[in-house]
Amino acid sequence: MKKEIHTFTLLLDNENELTNELEDALFQAGCDDGILYSKNQVVYIEFDREAESLEEAVISAINDVESAGFQVARVEPSDLVTSAEISRRAQRSRQSVAQIIKGKRGKGGFPIPVAGVTGKTSVWSWAEVSNWLLKKEKIDDPFLVKKAEVIRDINDTLELRKNPFLAKKVNFFIHKIEQKPDAINSLLSESKRKKYYKNK
Numbered sequence: 200m201k202k203e204i205h206t207f208t209l210l211l212d213n214e215n216e217l218t219n220e221l222e223d224a225l226f227q228a229g230c231d232d233g234i235l236y237s238k239n240q241v242v243y244i245e246f247d248r249e250a251e252s253l254e255e256a257v258i259s260a261i262n263d264v265e266s267a268g269f270q271v272a273r274v275e276p277s278d279l280v281t282s283a284e285i286s287r288r289a290q291r292s293r294q295s296v297a298q299i300i301k302g303k304r305g306k307g308g309f310p311i312p313v314a315g316v317t318g319k320t321s322v323w324s325w326a327e328v329s330n331w332l333l334k335k336e337k338i339d340d341p342f343l344v345k346k347a348e349v350i351r352d353i354n355d356t357l358e359l360r361k362n363p364f365l366a367k368k369v370n371f372f373i374h375k376i377e378q379k380p381d382a383i384n385s386l387l388s389e390s391k392r393k394k395y396y397k398n399k
Contacts, residue, residue, distance in 0.1 A: 200251040200252070201251070202249050202250060202251050203249065203250070203251075204247050204248070204249055205246075205247075205248050205249075205250055205252075205253045205256035205257070206245070206246065206247050207245075207246055207248075207253070207256070207257055207260075207274055207275065207276070207350070208243050208244065208245050208246070208274065208275040208276070209233075209243060209244050209246065209257075209260060209261065209264060209271050209273075209274060209275075210241060210242075210243045210271070210272045210273045210274075210275065211241075211242045211243065211244070211264070211269050211270070211271065211272060212269075212270040212271065212272035212361075213270065214241075214242040214269060215237075215240035215241070215242065216237055216240070216242065217235055217236075217237045217242060221235070221242070221269070222235055224267040224268060224269075225244070225263075225264065225267050225269070227267070228263045228264065228266050228267035229263040229266075230244060230246075230260070230263050230264060230267070232246055232247055232248050232249070233245060233246040233247075233248075233260070243275070244260075244264070246260050248260055253345070253346055253349050253350075254349050254353075257274055257349065257350070257353055258353070261274075261353075271357065272357065272361075273354050273357060274350050274353050274354055274357070275350075276288075276325075276350065277325075277350075277354075278324050278325050278326055278347060278350060278351040278354065279313070279314075279322050279323070279324065279325070280322065280323055280324075280325045280328065281320055281321070281322060281323075282296050282297060282300060282321070282323075284325075285323065285325070285328055288325065288329070288343070289328075289329070289332055289337065289338050290338075291337070299337070308331070309328075309331065310323055310324065310327040310328055310331050324351070325347045325351075326344070326347040326348045326351045329343050329344045329347045330344050330347075330348075
């Protein structure tokens with residue numbers, strides 16, 4: 200497979216300022232294809248890394264950074280996007296995206312937001328949105344979807360590594376949610392059931 204240049208950003212955990220020691224350590228670890236920045240007490244590295252795939256590029260960069268003694272918190276561009284960011288990434292006007300979201304253009308079925316429905320700003324998963332846009336022929340670059348899915352999956356993995364009990368919690372709640380109503384009722388104490396039905 201032909202190697203290509205992949206652009207992405209790694210955010211460092213527990214690092215809030217640039218130092219010569221940090222820069223030297225990362226350079227010696229093989230991060231000479233990245234540029235260090237600091238913003239709002241967050242240190243991050245913008246990479247242009249050559250590899251056969253985006254996944255290979257990101258993982259190799261994470262390995263290089265962590266071999267220097269630092270930990271990667273997240274990869275960007277983030278999977279979470281506003282309607283304005285959807286417009287920018289999909290290279291469509293804000294008005295066009297707003298109409299698509301509201302179902303005024305096309306047959307509807309746009310992915311539901313992952314957060315913000317009851318607030319002022321809704322947020323979507325770019326992996327879900329880009330997949331939908333590709334299927335509806337509103338974008339024509341399948342790599343956009345692949346890139347979104349790779350970054351989402353790697354970020355999910357980094358989150359699980361940071362919180363190893365998260366997987367157990369997820370499995371616990373899936374088990375509870377998928378139980379039948381009678382089984383859920385049996386988990387409640389008699390007093391809680393009475394209070395629940397009284398408030399209905």
